[in-house]
Amino acid sequence: MIFQIIGMLIVFCAVMLLMSLIVSSCVQLIQKLANWRQKNLILGLQSLSQYVETQVHEWEDEKAHSLSNLHQSLQGAFLQQLTPVIGGSHRWLSYRRSEITVAELTSQIEAVLLHNGVNNKQGIAELCQKAGHYFSRIEVEMRFRFRRLTHISALFFTVMLVVVFQLDAIEIIEKGMNLTAPQQQVLSQAIQETCSIASSEDQQLLCLANALMQSNMISFTVLPDGIEYYVPISHGQLDVFTLISRLFGLLCSVVLISLGSPFWFERLKSIFVLKEGLKIK
Known part of the structure; x- marks a missing residue:
């Protein structure tokens, strides 16, 4: 009985790990397509350029200088630093960086201030530090x-x-418990090999999906149980109890998948260690 429960836990954790990997892959794809890191950095640089302009305008001995375009000049310099050109002057060879060092920023600030006629070197050094x-x-x-x-x-x-995909955590547990001992053993072996051999997230995703689909634990079919899954009818009326239990199972799946793939990967490894320890005893 204890090994059946452990087998069920292995299968359940594998399903959660697979779904977490899919979610993280989708998020990474959106991040790259939408340039979230680059846009986030540009917002920070805009705030920095406004801060520098405000600090410069507070210098009493620099009020005579024409610094009305300092904010735009700093932004232009920062963007140029973020968009280097590789192999010549062709703009199509450029790319947008997602990180920049403080040293690069301070050198750009110093260059822009000197270009705009600010010659207070001590003030520039203090401003760069700030x-x-x-x-x-x-x-x-x-x-x-x-x-x-x-x-x-x-x-x-x-x-x-x-x-x-109608991923009800309660139904997944029931499916795992209903697997025969040989089926659990084969699936557990496949999952263990996936976790130990796969060297990348993509390999883990493919191997886990293949193992779980072959065991009929999951099905990547849109609404596998039909739209009736969300509108259960019993004796001509809506079965509220069944609907609530299914919604609760779906909510549990959302919460558990949100824990992330590292969490489920570590749980799988811990269960495998526990299983091996029980075998030795």
Whole structure:
């Protein structure tokens, strides 16, 4: 009995791991297509350029200088730093970086200020130091913003995945318990080999999907149980109890998948260690 429960847990964790890998792949694809990292960095640089302009205008001995376009000049310099050209002057060979160092920023600030006629070298040095500290602070805010976007998009894909493929956590547990001992053994062996041999996330995803689909644990069919799954009818009336139990199972799946692939990968490894320990005893 204990090995049947362990086999069920292995199968359940494998399903959650597979769904988490799919969600993370979708999120990474959206991040690349939408250039989230680059856009997030540009927002931070815009804030930095405004900060530098404000600091410069506070210098009493620099009020005579024409610095009305300093904000635009700094933004242009930062964007140029983010978009280097490879192999010549062809713009189609350029790309947009997603990271920039404080040293690169301070050198650009110094160059722009000197170009705009600000000759207070001591003031420029102090301002560059302040700008470096300011950028370090807003980097923390940019990371939190990026994480919020990532978590929101991950939740969106998780809900969509659960609803479309009708992934009820309770039904998955029941399917795992109903597998025969030989079926659980074969599936557990395939999952263990996947976790130990696969060297990349894509390989893990493909191997897990293949193993779970062959065992009929999951089906990548849109609405596999039909739309009636969300409108259960019993004796001509809506079966509220069945609907609530299914919605609860779907909600559990959303919460569990949202824990992420690293969490489920570690749970799988722990269960395999426990299984091997029980075999020895």
